Amino acid sequence: MMENGPLVVETLPYGVGSTPAMPSVYLNSLTELDRFEWYVGQPGDPAELVQRFLTDHGLGQGALHPTDTHTGPAAGAALYVSAAAGATMIGAPPGAPSPAPAVPDVVAVAFRDRPGRPRPADRQPPTDWWLGPWQPSWTPQAHAAAVTAARAAIGRGDIYQVNVVGHTSARYTGDPLPALTRLGQLSGARYGGILTGAGWAIGCASPETLIEVSGGRIVTRPIKGTRPATAPGRVELLTSTKERAEHIMIVDLERNDLARIAATGSVHVDELYRIRQWCDLWQAESTVSARAADGLTIADLLRAVCPGGSVTGAPKVSALHQIAALEPVGRGAGMGALGWVGPHHIDLGLTIRTAAADGERLHVWAGGGITWDSDPDAEVAEAAAKAGPVRAILAAGPPH
Template identity: 60%
Template sequence: MLHAGAVVDHCPLPPMGRPPGAPVGCHARHHALSAFRWHRGDPGDPAELVAGFLADNGLPVRNLGRTGDKYQTIGAGEICGASLYVSADAGAVMAGGVIGSRSPVPCIPDVYAVVYRHARDVTPSGDMSGQPWTPVPAGPAPDRPASWSLGPWRESWTRAGHSRAVEQVREAIGRGDVYQVNIVGHASAAYTGDPGPALRRVAGLAGARYGGVLTGDGWAIATASPETLIEVRDGRVVTRPIKGTRPATAAGRRELLGSAKERAEHVMIVDLERNDLARLPGTGPVRVEELFAVREWSGLWQAESVVTADLDPDVGLAELLRAVCPGGSVTGAPKLAALDRIAALEPVGRGVSMGGLGWIGHDHLDLGLTIRTVAVDGSRAHVWAGGGITIDSVAVAEVEEAAAKTGPVRAALRGR
């Protein structure tokens, strides 16, 4: 069934790697069966439309609280699950907030879902077509350079511009408009050749809980995200907000644990996430099972908490997306007021970053937050990074933190 506002394709697109969040048992067996697309400005409620598409393909997204741990072996030709991607813009629409600047990668939909079946015949590489795939425009094979080359980065704002944005947020906090705002910068670089190996290096970065690559028509997204936006298993909903970053050294760990500013920023977002889960009908009580635990991601210490609740059996995917998108750790508090500030300050759209990307199976849902994420179109690679600003933020430190977060991703793209 085709839903209003949706474009559904039957698309035998081969993956460039394991889809983010996909079960290990499905690795190298995914064959794309059909896809859903929704772009900013399209009609209809994107949360309801994508839920309808997935439900029509046999996935239990209408009653997520009833999906238990009932894993069964999926045979060849059967639907094993779906990749789901939701952009920051789509999340703002779902939340009823202001949408920011347009994405620098407009060819990538704002909501994209791909239903996979298990392939009967799999090549050793896991590519169902038997041919390498690259998001370079179609043309004669000799015109497509094979070797990967990445040009210089073009930043969306200068260090001075980033610092001014930090100060503007601090002024808004001083006026009482907001308590915290996460601001994000963007950079892009021209490339030639096949981006596949570079994207797989990004997906393989240490600490990438959601490492993987999602491909579409002329584009690809690679993520090394360590952060859970939302997970549902056995009638339980979980989010794992990350706030607070330092170099992964003994001194960096002591500094992160001892920082009153980082802890206050973190606790504020934990409270926001608790509120998001509490908005789900019939769900609760909401519990903080772990607070400010320090974990490592690719040379950085980061502080993570675990927030959980018992999910009402009849809560569906659309309600879940409206409650948690866009993620609190990449917006701020209050969320809608923070979205206003973000739209006013960020010169380039967040695109694929600061959204959600992961897997929906027959027995669980698991979406990561698209931080530490790269997008490529037919000519450029795109990265984003930022951080949460509070009244105690120091502009130069916030600029350095954003650079530290994007550093491993940029290095992986260049092959270092």
């Protein structure tokens, strides 16, 4: 990847390059117009910098304020914000350094629509894909110890709940883009797709909506609670007091996040604890919505929802301090935001079930929410269950 230069839509194989939440009408018709990248530690407020980039291209503001009809030459933009950038936006610690430092912490890529352009020649699928053994950044025992430490913080009253995330990586040879593209095609991947740059790529199979905005209506769909996708697993998830309590705690956090940017009295829980399937797992999802407050900006929106409540904890800033202390490596491309911003629509998924490639390794992150009732060994097993389908699809050879 490193020696091929920037990997953008123009240079990807035909049928590849669909950013999560990108309208299907644009598939294979976009060319890159402009790009912005930012890393934690560089100058500037990432929320303000993203807002400036998007508004300069006539994107996003029409979603928050339907009367804003300003548009530009861009059809839309891919937007990615890492968990570390989200923490920086709200003055919280960004956590340990990323194990994939080549991947930026903020990426915004504006695209121009060129319908009817000639179809690129198909590439033959690579035959030399090899993925080595996975090497976790911590042992199951260290992960369980972090869960125990999180429970102690809850017992002291420092936090009510916190998400603890682990990381693993594997060396590879060959082109990682087909594997990352297969990842985005997993069942239940509402935000399936890829984003690429010079020497890096992100593949996403997320089922979770971090934030969707259209016509001044803001929606978030937090997911919290996981069981195997079997009949007994569904019953267990529906009847689990621990899972329901954890889920409702995050729904309350999301209500609070939206209340800071919503018109007074407009925040509603539209659906609570709905069970839906992702690959071979049941997960509990709720829908929280609000009406945008007058004068709301894109920067305000990002600061309110990033990083996502379901992968941080409550209270959010206190949870981020615990995360920075507990996790040995940074979250990199995991637990951030990735999606599409059009002139009148914003749709960002949470980058769970997500992998990143740098020039040498593939990286995967997975974890779970910790409450006082959490069992350390069960939490380690849950994180492994979430990472399992991701690791399996990445290891699979090219299609025949």
